[in-house]
Amino acid sequence: MPPPGDLPAAIDRLRQERKAVILAHYYQDDAIQDCADFIGDSLELSRKAASTDAEVIVFCGVHFMAETAKILNPGKTVLLPDLQAGCSLADTCPADAFADFRRRHPDHIAVSYINCSAAVKAHSDLICTSSNAVQLVRQLPAERPILFAPDQNLGRWVARESGRELTLWPGSCIVHETFSEQALLRLRQEHPDAEVIAHPECQQHLLDLADFIGSTSKLLQRTETSPAPSFIVLTEPGILHQMRRRAPGKTLFEVPGADGCSCNACPYMRLNTLEKLWRCLQTMAPAIEIDEETRRRALVPIERMLAMSA
Ligand code: 13P
Ligand code: SF4
Numbered sequence: 051m052p053p054p055g056d057l058p059a060a061i062d063r064l065r066q067e068r069k070a071v072i073l074a075h076y077y078q079d080d081a082i083q084d085c086a087d088f089i090g091d092s093l094e095l096s097r098k099a100a101s102t103d104a105e106v107i108v109f110c111g112v113h114f115m116a117e118t119a120k121i122l123n124p125g126k127t128v129l130l131p132d133l134q135a136g137c138s139l140a141d142t143c144p145a146d147a148f149a150d151f152r153r154r155h156p157d158h159i160a161v162s163y164i165n166c167s168a169a170v171k172a173h174s175d176l177i178c179t180s181s182n183a184v185q186l187v188r189q190l191p192a193e194r195p196i197l198f199a200p201d202q203n204l205g206r207w208v209a210r211e212s213g214r215e216l217t218l219w220p221g222s223c224i225v226h227e228t229f230s231e232q233a234l235l236r237l238r239q240e241h242p243d244a245e246v247i248a249h250p251e252c253q254q255h256l257l258d259l260a261d262f263i264g265s266t267s268k269l270l271q272r273t274e275t276s277p278a279p280s281f282i283v284l285t286e287p288g289i290l291h292q293m294r295r296r297a298p299g300k301t302l303f304e305v306p307g308a309d310g311c312s313c314n315a316c317p318y319m320r321l322n323t324l325e326k327l328w329r330c331l332q333t334m335a336p337a338i339e340i341d342e343e344t345r346r347r348a349l350v351p352i353e354r355m356l357a358m359s360a
Pocket of ligand 2: 112136137138139140165223224225226251286316317318319
């Protein structure tokens with residue numbers, strides 16, 4: 051069936067017919083964010099997925115996020131507009147290699163960033179997001195050593211902030227490793243009043259130049275609450291849509307990639323489009339499926355996270 055002319059109206063009709071809720075991450079295209087019932091960071095979206103009474107969850111984000119929603123809601127249909135919307139960071143951590151990493155560190159607590167597959171979650175003791183990682187690691191028993199996977203940049207920052215030593219999995223995100231330090235230094239020189247705000251997935255040499263570090267939601271809040279007139283934003287530029295909306299008087303600068311490219315946009319997030327969102331509601335596909343044994347084991351560290359960061 052060809053897509054209708056007025057996609058937002060058609061999406062809205064189908065959302066009601068299907069009793070669906072549309073959840074969107076801040077990195078989604080503006081048009082998708084504008085259709086969503088709820089926009090948030092990974093932690094807020096997991097909480098929303100855990101509490102929704104909608105029969106269908108349309109997850110406008112990437113695969114591990116939709117998978118987390120399905121782990122929490124096995125009886126619901128969870129749709130992802132494009133099943134190819136993966137995550138370069140999650141891909142750095144295959145489940146069998148992670149299981150082997152665990153076997154080599156049998157006395158360690160395994161903390162995994164939510165950006166990993168259900169199979170890796172099933173091998174983890176605790177899940178965290180960029181918004182609660184420091185808070186959760188601080189709660190772990192002081193005498194137990196800790197493994198942290200898969201993001202080494204986030205892990206280094208969490209270690210610094212929590213004062214705990216972490217054994218890191220050597221993963222990273224292609225988007226957050228792309229920002230040009232030269233471009234950042236130039237922007238800072240041109241706009242001395244601007245605050246540099248960064249996502250903790252950025253490399254340490256960039257985090258060292260940041261005035262404020264936090265998850266996408268925390269960066270958004272910072273643009274609202276800081277007295278600074280402008281911000282240099284070191285994360286995926288999808289977040290600028292809500293920053294412009296919630297901090298309308300502020301000037302925002304995004305930082306380009308090292309060779310001036312626009313590879314600061316997450317290519318996986320951008321696979322979801324308004325047309326694919328409409329089509330998935332129309333056809334009720336593609337839906338996330340997880341084998342029950344993996345789902346059951348992956349649920350334990352996610353529920354632990356939700357309880358510990360309540
Ligand atoms: P948040 O935890 O801020 O939502 O970040 C998720 C992510 O994938 C960042 O690249
Ligand atoms: Fe994964 Fe990086 Fe995209 Fe976030 S920005 S979803 S970590 S590839």
